[in-house]
Amino acid sequence: xxxxxxxxxxxxxxxxxxxxxxxxxxxxxxxxxxxxxxxxxxxxxxxxxxxxxxxxxxxxxxxxxxxxxxxxxxxxxxxxxxxxxxxxxxxxxxxxxxxxxxxxxxxxxxxxxx
DNA sequence: GTTCTGACTGCGA
DNA sequence: GTCGCAGCCAGAA
Numbered sequence: 684x685x686x687x688x689x690x691x692x693x694x695x696x697x698x699x700x701x702x703x704x705x706x707x708x709x710x711x712x713x714x715x716x717x718x719x720x721x722x723x724x725x726x727x728x729x730x731x732x733x734x735x736x737x738x739x740x741x742x743x744x745x746x747x748x749x750x751x752x753x754x755x756x757x758x759x760x761x762x763x764x765x766x767x768x769x770x771x772x773x774x775x776x777x778x779x780x781x782x783x784x785x786x787x788x789x790x791x792x793x794x795x796x797x
Numbered sequence: 798g799t800t801c802t803g804a805c806t807g808c809g810a
Numbered sequence: 811g812t813c814g815c816a817g818c819c820a821g822a823a
Contacts, residue, residue, distance in 0.1 A: 688820085710805055723805040724819060730804055732821095743804080751804035758804070 692729045694718055699730075702742040705770045707778055709746050727751065741765035749777040 694717040701716070702708050708716075710723035719725060723746075730740045741762040745751050752759035754776045763773040772779035 691820095714805090719819095721806090722819065724803065725805095725821095727804040728820070740804085745804085746806055756804095762804090 691717070691719060691725065692732070695726050695729045696733065696735065696738060699739060699743060702739055707742045707744050707766070707771060709744055710751070711746055713743055744778060747777070
């Protein structure tokens with residue numbers, strides 16, 4: 684079934700939507716929660732294909748906790764702007780106070796979700 | 798069918 | 811902290 688690809692994207696989008704405001708997640712972490720471990724690139728692709736204005740894509744960062752866009756780029760400024768609007772401290776393209784997928788397991792989905 | 802590219806990740810220098 | 815290399819999967823040409 685080709686709907687499989689759609690199911691994957693839906694799971695990824697669902698995982699991203701599960702990220703609460705003021706919190707961030709890594710591509711690999713999102714992919715993992717979406718049931719697609721190692722498909723971090725797929726998450727990036729889905730985000731590029733996504734057209735949902737309510738999708739908190741700005742809460743998705745790299746494994747380093749940095750914005751995936753190059754500093755100065757439109758997406759970079761947009762993501763940083765949205766993050767700060769949620770109370771997330773963004774400095775030089777990186778998130779302060781926490782690292783993507785650092786303690787997410789306990790903060791985001793919690794110990795009872797595993 | 799092959800080939801290229803990508804909002805990625807991890808390791809080593 | 812920064813740079814380079816290899817691995818990985820999926821979509822588009």
